[in-house]
Amino acid sequence: MSAKILSGTDLSAEIRSEVATGVVEMQEKHGVTPGLAVILVGGDPASAVYVNNKQRACEQAGLFSDSAQLPDTATEDEILAAVHAFNEDPRVHGILVQLPLPGGIEQHRIIESIDPDKDVDGIHPYNLGKLMQGRPDFPPCTPAGIVELLVRNGHDPEGANVVICGRSDIVGKPLAALLMQRGRGGNATVTVCHTRTRDLADVTREADILVAAIGRPEAITADMVRDAAVVIDVGINRVDDPSARRGYRLKGDVDYEAVSQKALAITPVPGGVGPMTIAMLLVNTLTAARIRIHGRHHSG
Amino acid sequence: MSAKILSGTDLSAEIRSEVATGVVEMQEKHGVTPGLAVILVGGDPASAVYVNNKQRACEQAGLFSDSAQLPDTATEDEILAAVHAFNEDPRVHGILVQLPLPGGIEQHRIIESIDPDKDVDGIHPYNLGKLMQGRPDFPPCTPAGIVELLVRNGHDPEGANVVICGRSDIVGKPLAALLMQRGRGGNATVTVCHTRTRDLADVTREADILVAAIGRPEAITADMVRDAAVVIDVGINRVDDPSARRGYRLKGDVDYEAVSQKALAITPVPGGVGPMTIAMLLVNTLTAARIRIHGRHHSG
Incomplete structure (x- = not known):
């Protein structure tokens, strides 16, 4: 017997198309385009590929996408400033900090600086705790x-x-x-x-x-x-x-x-x-925009 | 063969005595007495017994102890106000809200109003998330x-x-x-x-x-x-x-x-x-006081 292949390529295409439909509806009903911002620190080629893939997926699904690229030499304060700028940016509903960060950067401090309502990666301790309680807004x-x-x-x-x-x-x-x-x-x-x-x-x-x-x-x-x-x-x-x-x-x-x-x-x-990881990032970004529009009671 | 009995009564006495020693040291070195505040809403007799036990254990270990007792009819805003008062009270290092709360009260909202640095029960989502990451300040x-x-x-x-x-x-x-x-x-x-x-x-x-x-x-x-x-x-x-x-x-x-x-x-x-549950509540309250004095790097 040969196993059935569970294709993430196929399923993620299906989910990304559901997201695209949700984006159009949101634009029509509320005039809002969900937006994702990615922060990339340093020149690791694998990370750069991941970030490019995420941005392309955003654009294909009709999301607004922005990014901040910081050099390897960026200080913790510079990274915090980049997070803060996206926390304050109303066009941005989701923020992703591409991990791992360069050595010497206190990763937890950066992650905890993300507005939990924009933490579409679901890695802020507050969101992990809600996950443990069975009521996540943004499952990782x-x-x-x-x-x-x-x-x-x-x-x-x-x-x-x-x-x-x-x-x-x-x-x-x-x-x-x-x-x-x-x-x-x-x-x-x-x-x-x-x-x-x-x-x-x-x-x-x-x-x-x-x-x-x-x-x-x-x-x-x-x-x-x-x-x-x-x-x-x-x-x-x-x-x-x-x-x-x-x-x-x-x-x-x-x-x-x-x-x-x-x-x-x-x-x-x-x-x-x-491919499923990227698709769920888009789903979480759409959810973040829904929560900002409707509040938590209508976000299910 | 008959099993060895793991006595929580004995071990909790040992741990409470370790806490008492830590409290005396803290008073001598820093002039600080760790304090625990308990909030009890409604007249459930079992809850009242738990709260009494916790307060007596505090006093025996030399901790400062305070409480707020609210009636069954307390509103969410009244409970939030009680939490807020203890959040602001410098004598209080730990806050415990006795659960369950009466029906109609949104329990998560009350828990999330506790200052995470005083959440010695370890039930705030932020603290549960740090627990999941393997770096809890206050393990439940x-x-x-x-x-x-x-x-x-x-x-x-x-x-x-x-x-x-x-x-x-x-x-x-x-x-x-x-x-x-x-x-x-x-x-x-x-x-x-x-x-x-x-x-x-x-x-x-x-x-x-x-x-x-x-x-x-x-x-x-x-x-x-x-x-x-x-x-x-x-x-x-x-x-x-x-x-x-x-x-x-x-x-x-x-x-x-x-x-x-x-x-x-x-x-x-x-x-x-x-009995272990109460002993660990005292341990966490002492930890909360240590963190306030030394910061997180010396809290281990």
């Missing part, structure tokens, strides 16, 4: 994208044993928080594993839905996966490959060839979780 | 008490399979967040179960450490517990008992008689987790 984009991939492909996590490998602040921990809540996309029995988990394979083999967010190529092998599990691969690892045009290939955290023979469904890398 | 008191009960009795959760039954905002979810972090009292492989978990016994039998926070008397029976597991019982349920002086007895969420024959260690009810 990668976890939210994973939930959409599951629910809209008929793999509702309700009642399922979900095992998450990885406990990062932007994927593992907020995804666990989302999946254990009451309501749509929730009600899963969630286990979080990490480097200190004693027998990882013992735990992963119990998973109806297995999420790999480890950051190591092909860390999840076929013997770690239960028959007919649904496998979500969050990893994007560069692996040297002299035969490839760029000298490397992208590999996920899952041994795709072997696991896809065993799983019921699996996300590819690239084209799986990655 | 019941979860923090459970971690102390484990660590100080030689049952370090590191590497253990911990199963938590219950997903409340004040016990299950923040306890999961604490136990999955790096560092002391963390590094556990954590699973959170709840009413929608498919086969609860299947999951609980995998637990090296089992935490019951369900709110139903004796919901955890012996067949649900692995041999030599460590069992933490968070439940405090009143069960009718005409032979008892008050007409009821307190029962935990665990069938204590049967499970204690099988477990390696177990907390009793009463005298287990309950």
Whole structure:
């Protein structure tokens, strides 16, 4: 049996088109265009690619998009000033600070300077706390994208044993928080594993839905996966490959060839979780604009 | 074999005495007495008992203690005013709003009005978010008490399979967040179960450490517990008992008689987790005073 491929490319296109419809409606009814501002510090090429992709996605969905590009040498105060300017800018409903920030910058201080009502990445502690309470305005984009991939492909996590490998602040921990809540996309029995988990394979083999967010190529092998599990691969690892045009290939955290023979469904890398993250950023930006127009009671 | 009893009464006395020592030191070095203010709305007798216990514990440990008692008929604005007064009161380092609040009061609005630097219950979303990031100033008191009960009795959760039954905002979810972090009292492989978990016994039998926070008397029976597991019982349920002086007895969420024959260690009810909650409230209040004196870098 070969697993069904859960295409994030396809689903994200669908969601981005829903956002585009929402944007047109908002412009017609309220004369408002939702806007996203991205702050990029330093010249890391991978970060620059991500930022470009986000801006292009904004434009395609009809959102206003702005950015601030600061040099590697930017001070904490200069970054704070850039955040502050977008906090005050009425055209901007969402602010994203591209992480990681250069060494020496106190990342938490920058994140906490973002107006929580514009924190469309959902990484301000206030928003993480609301997420833990099951009432997020802005669920973090990668976890939210994973939930959409599951629910809209008929793999509702309700009642399922979900095992998450990885406990990062932007994927593992907020995804666990989302999946254990009451309501749509929730009600899963969630286990979080990490480097200190004693027998990882013992735990992963119990998973109806297995999420790999480890950051190591092909860390999840076929013997770690239960028959007919649904496998979500969050990893994007560069692996040297002299035969490839760029000298490397992208590999996920899952041994795709072997696991896809065993799983019921699996996300590819690239084209799986990655595109969903950007789509959910647009959704959250539209939500931020809705909240500013209607207040929280009409934002659902 | 009969399980070792993990006495919260004994350990909380030890911790309260550590707090008392810290209070004397703070008075000598800085002339500051840490202070806790409790807000009680309405006349629920159980809540009144909790509030009295907290105030007595404060006084015994040498803390300053204050309270505001509002009638059942108090409006949201009146409760907000009481919180605001304590936010502004320099003698007060910690504020606790006794939950639940009477119906009709928007609980989240009250909680979010507490100055996060005085939120010694650790329930403001900002503090829950910092908890999720693994850098809490004020870990919520019941979860923090459970971690102390484990660590100080030689049952370090590191590497253990911990199963938590219950997903409340004040016990299950923040306890999961604490136990999955790096560092002391963390590094556990954590699973959170709840009413929608498919086969609860299947999951609980995998637990090296089992935490019951369900709110139903004796919901955890012996067949649900692995041999030599460590069992933490968070439940405090009143069960009718005409032979008892008050007409009821307190029962935990665990069938204590049967499970204690099988477990390696177990907390009793009463005298287990309950007293730990109050002790950790005092610890957090002392921490709040330390942070105000030294700032965050010296608060560890």
